[in-house]
Amino acid sequence: MPITAANPVISELQDRIRRLEGGTARKGEVLSFGIAEIDAKLPGGGLARGALHEVAGGGADAVHGAAAALFVAGIVARTKGDVLWCLTRPDLFAPALAQAGLHHDRVIYVEADREEDVLTNFEEGLRFGGLGAVVAELVRLPMTASRRLQLAAEASGTIGIALRRWRRPTEAADFGQPTAATTRWRISVLPSEPLPVPGIGRARWLAELIRARAGEAAEFEIGACDATGRISLSPHARDGQDQARRSQHFG
């Protein structure tokens, strides 16, 4: 953060506070988006590893979780190692995740019948420590559970992402409840980038950073994940290039 860089006293104080808090959020242990504007809003310059993050879809996507799933896939695609994806409704389409850069060989799906089992699997995956990331599709995330998950993630250094997905659009108000997650995102779809010819361009999302611990809320208009899981902030400039690259990659 620019302020801390300017003032050594404050940065020293922050270091001391961090040590008091348990000293798990080590410097540099972040997964950056590679976009200066977004990373600057996040403490440490990216999504902290060893922490719990919450992602939900906005509007109709609160139920489908389609854009949110791709956003999450793009994040975990940039980690190393296997990814555990805990869910109750097996409706993810793996080719789409592969197009967001998350290769299907890396993802292990754990399907449970009950929501509580998803939470248990999520926590067990986070505690294990050898995974690149753990994702769980959850309807409810109570404070106690989220605190447990956050602690489990801190202990192992694995990034945990709770993909919130409700059964009915009205239930999405639940997203306002406090949880122990480090950051909280809402991804809503926007009309895609205009193309000079009829057709659908690269998807665009409104990514709202609703909450960030030790950071500020912000919102960004981003272009959807490319074939390596990277989002972009100014999609217009790179639009043509990226489409061409994607066709090459999968062609």
Added chain:
Amino acid sequence: MVVSRSGSKRTVSAIDAAAFKAGVRIGMPAAKAQAMISGLHIVDADPDGDALAIERLALWMLRQYTPVVAIDAPDGIVMDTEGADHLRGGELPMLTGLVNALRGHGLQARGAIADTWGSAHAIARATRREAIIVPVGETAKAVVNLPISSLRLPPDIVSGLGVLGFRTVGELSATPRAPLTLRFGPEVGRRLDQMFGRLAEPIDPIRTADLIEVIRSFSEPIGAAETIAKYIGRLVVELCAALETRGQGVRRADLIVYRVDNTLQSLRAGTAKPVRDIHHLTKLLCSSIEKLDPGFGIEKLSLTATMIEPVEEKQSISSLVEEMIVDVTPLLDSLGNRGQRMYRLAPVESDVPERNVGRVSPVSEKFGQAWPTRWPRPSRMLARPERIEVIALTPDHPPASMTWRGKRRRIKRGDGPERVFGEWWVRSSEMEAVRDYYSVEDEDGNRFWVYRSGDGVDPATGTAKWFLHGIYG
């Protein structure tokens, strides 16, 4: 036809379906059968060989299915599947899988799962279905119409009861006990009680000499979960030491708990790869400790390595190599032992979207292929395509508007069509079937994957109805 001898008397002891059709019955004199049919193929009975074969089968089931397996002489095998069925996906998949596996070896088998040994024995023998599961607590209803011959009583008692007019278990159990006992001895009442679960009937599990088993007996019965966990930990240490001397790792570890009231309980832990890690094994076994009911106390614990495989010793990765590849199988084991379904998704060669993703085991080999598609795919697929009402120009324009789940949307942009042909080698009705897929985007930016059944011109290719199949992110 199989003929057994006792003294000079030769009787039919087993027949095949063709002989049954011709009128031969089990128990009839062999000479009579020969007189009924000419050219009867007769084999002498080999009880010792049969017993050996059954024992081999029981040992195989011990390794594959459950820790407590015993021979239910002369022609059956009894297993206590409690605490082990989750490794096979539940009771029904386990039982049908077992019957199918046996059929694969050319054996006809019938199986039943019930509350007690007696009722499972009777139901498996009395019905024609191959796999039956009696829900917990419904034993009485299930056995009421079974013949008394299925009660495991000596033949003279069965015939004696038949003379008195008893036909079914229900009739017999509704009769006062005292006269029956006076006439036939205590056996009738005992077998009835065992069938209805009023009398415990422990299964004495078979063991082979080369099975690695560690046992600990307690002078005072134990019962607390922490104490059990502590002793499981000690048994695992002993077991791992024994395995290490042989260079083996365990794939199935069975904990058998002997309670003071002479009943058995068992826990089974399965692993995806051979394991000899003390910490990991202890965790696996202790994770399901709450399934054990210690009752009045446990007097003996026995831990067995039922299925072992050689462990490949691997050189530990030096810290010079930065990217450590972590083996996730311990995590998968502990999730799997809690009964969670785990899988990876892998490409299947098919153009039909719902068929081109297949589930594979999470520990299966990684082939690294990808879906050979250049078109964007939706991230969520509906389990079944849902009907939508659309307005579209035929034959090959994307819809101008669509109504899905009661909401009408105006389509701003569309891409397509992407034509998918039916696969006649899967279902012959797909011979001419065609789907035209379009991706469409409404005014708010919601993107959907819709298709029209048929090519829009030829009615033979489809009904020209529209469906929504997936939702883009």
